[in-house]
Amino acid sequence: MVSIMPAYVTVKRLLTSIVFVFVSVQTVQAESFYIADAHTSPAGNGYLLNAEINYPLNARVKEALYNGVPITFVQEIQLIRVYPVLGEWWQWRNNIWSTEIRYVLRYHDLSQQYLLHSMATKTHRNFPTMEGALNAMGEIKDLSLPPQHTLETDNLILRFRSQLDLNALPSPMRPGAFLSSKWDLASDWYEVAWPSN
DSSP: OOOOOHHHHHHHHHHHHHHHHHHHHHHHHHHHHEEEEEEEEETTTEEEEEEEEEEEOOOHHHHHHTTTOEEEEEEEEEEEEEEEEEETTTTEEEEEEEEEEEEEEEEEETEEEEEEEEEETTTTESSSSSHHHHHTTEEEEEEEOOOGSSSSOEEEEEEEEEEGGGGSSGGGGHHHHOOOOOOOBOOOEEEOOOOOO
């Protein structure tokens, strides 16, 4: 016996599938780091970078943090000189400067404080909430870019991103973290516009 499914049942199943895929994509995006705002401003003979990075942590990373695992965050910043070879169709890109800003976030169970350690400045700050620590880490304020590379901003790209450093996790955790999408938290590369003259 051949049964023919009514069209409304097929359409209903199709719409349900589309909604499920949309919600799944939104959930994945909600658990990724993202750059909310970034801009440069002239200062002397160089430029300063100001940015805001949002760090939504999922339940797996929070659980590790609560259990005493230090979590390392890396902010990568690059200056790339673009040389058009065939106009906009083919360009040669040369990374002329890059730096990393590293932070280690820990939860101290006894004091119930979040400890944020800046690897660049070797300073520690305490926060009563995780959100406070993540907000402080996500604020890049007046970061000086190397003036010797920013004298000419035509064909110069400033981009940055942030991600977890899975290699900094304790050895027993690394294989599972590399294989799990729960630990794959990274923002996309964000290109910052230069101020117009």
